[in-house]
Amino acid sequence: DAKTTQPPSMDCAEGRAANLPCNHSTISGNEYVYWYRQIHSQGPQYIIHGLKNNETNEMASLIITEDRKSSTLILPHATLRDTAVYYCIVRAILNSGYSTLTFGKGTMLLVSP
Amino acid sequence: DARVTQTPRHKVTEMGQEVTMRCQPILGHNTVFWYRQTMMQGLELLAYFRNRAPLDDSGMPKDRFSAEMPDATLATLKIQPSEPRDSAVYFCASGFIPGELFFGEGSRLTVL
Numbered sequence: 001d002a003k004t005t006q007p008p009s010m011d012c013a014e015g016r017a018a019n020l021p022c023n024h025s026t027i028s029g030n031e032y033v034y035w036y037r038q039i040h041s042q043g044p045q046y047i048i049h050g051l052k053n054n055e056t057n058e059m060a061s062l063i064i065t066e067d068r069k070s071s072t073l074i075l076p077h078a079t080l081r082d083t084a085v086y087y088c089i090v091r092a093i094l095n096s097g098y099s100t101l102t103f104g105k106g107t108m109l110l111v112s113p
Numbered sequence: 114d115a116r117v118t119q120t121p122r123h124k125v126t127e128m129g130q131e132v133t134m135r136c137q138p139i140l141g142h143n144t145v146f147w148y149r150q151t152m153m154q155g156l157e158l159l160a161y162f163r164n165r166a167p168l169d170d171s172g173m174p175k176d177r178f179s180a181e182m183p184d185a186t187l188a189t190l191k192i193q194p195s196e197p198r199d200s201a202v203y204f205c206a207s208g209f210i211p212g213e214l215f216f217g218e219g220s221r222l223t224v225l
Contacts, residue, residue, distance in 0.1 A: 032211060043117075043204050043216030044156070087156075093211040098168055101146065101214060103156035 004088045009108040012082075018075040020107050022088030025069040031092045033064060034101065035073045037084040044087065044103070047073065078111045085109075115139045117217035119205050125223045131193040134220045137186055138207030145188045146214060147180055148204040156204070162188065163210070195224045 005023040012018040024033065034049040048055055048062045050071075055062045061074040075082055087106040093099045118137040126132055138145050147159040160170040160180040170180060177196070182188045192199055202221050208214040 043206070043219055044214075045216070046213035049211075049213070091211070098163075099210045100158055100161055100169060102158060103148075105155055 004090055004104055006086075006088050006104065006107045008105065009110070012075075012078045012109060012111050014080060014111055014113050015077055018078040018082065018109055018111070020073040020075075020086050020088075020109065021070065022073070023070045024088070024090045027068050027090050028092070031090045033062065033068075033071050034089040034091050035060070035062065036087045036089065036101075036103075037082075038087070038106070039081075039084040047086075049091075078109075080111050080113065083109060083111045115215075117205055117207050117215050119203075119217035119220050121220055122218065123221045123223075125225065126195055127225050128196055129194040130224075131191065132195045132199075132222060132224075133192075134190045134203050134205075134222070136188040136190075136205030136207075136217060138188060138205070139215055140186070142207035142209060142215075144208055144210055144214075145182060146206040147188070147190050148206065149201045150204060150219070151201045159190070159203075192222075195222075197224045200224050 032049050032051050035047040036044040038044045048060050050062045064071045085106040085108050087103050120135045143164050145162040148156050150156045158172045161168050162182050165182040179191045200223050202219040204216050204219045206214040206216040
C-alpha cells in the first residue's frame with residue numbers, strides 16, 4: 001500500500017470547516033483513498049472513501065486531486081465531537097480480494113469553542 | 114444497531130498466563146481484522162481473515178499469538194504465554210471488501 005503523509009495536528013474553531021490534507025504521491029491505479037477517525041478510547045470509525053472522483057456523505061466530503069497524489073477531507077461545520085485523530089489510508093483492492101488497511105500516525109484535529 | 118462485539122473489555126493478568134480475546138463480527142460480514150494499538154506503535158495489523166480463512170497474519174508474533182475463526186460468528190485472538198510488552202488495546206473489525214470496516218470498542222489488556 002502507498003504511504004501517506006499527514007500533518008501531526010490541526011486546530012479548528014467550532015462551526016468552521018475543517019480541511020484535513022493528505023499526501024499520497026506514490027498512489028497507484030488500483031488504490032483507494034480511505035479516511036477513518038478515532039475518538040479517544042474508541043475504535044476507529046469509517047468516514048469516507050474514494051478512487052478518483054470527489055465524494056460526499058453525511059459526515060464529510062473527500063476531494064481528490066486530478067493526479068490523485070493528494071486529497072483533502074472536509075468536515076463542513078466542525079463540532080467539538082469531531083475532535084479526534086483522523087487517518088488517511090491508501091488501500092489496494094486486489095483481484096484476489098486481498099486488501100488490508102494500514103494505519104499511519106494520522107492528524108490530531110482539535111476543535112475548540 | 115449492528116455492531117462488532119469484543120470481550121473482555123478489560124483484562125489484567127500476570128506474565129505467563131494465557132489470554133483469549135473474542136470478537137463477534139457483524140452478521141454476514143466476510144472479512145475480519147485484528148489490530149493492536151499502543152502509544153508507541155499506533156495501530157498495527159495483526160491478522161486478517163476472509164470467509165474465515167486466514168489471509169495475512171504476518172503482523173503477529175507467531176511464537177505466542179494465534180488467531181482463529183472457529184465459525185462465522187466468532188473470531189479469537191490468543192496469547193500464550195503473555196508478556197508485559199503485550200499490554201495494549203486489541204481491536205477487532207469486520208466488513209466487506211472494498212467497503213468500510215466496522216471496529217469494535219476494543220479489549221484493553223494489561224500484563225503485569
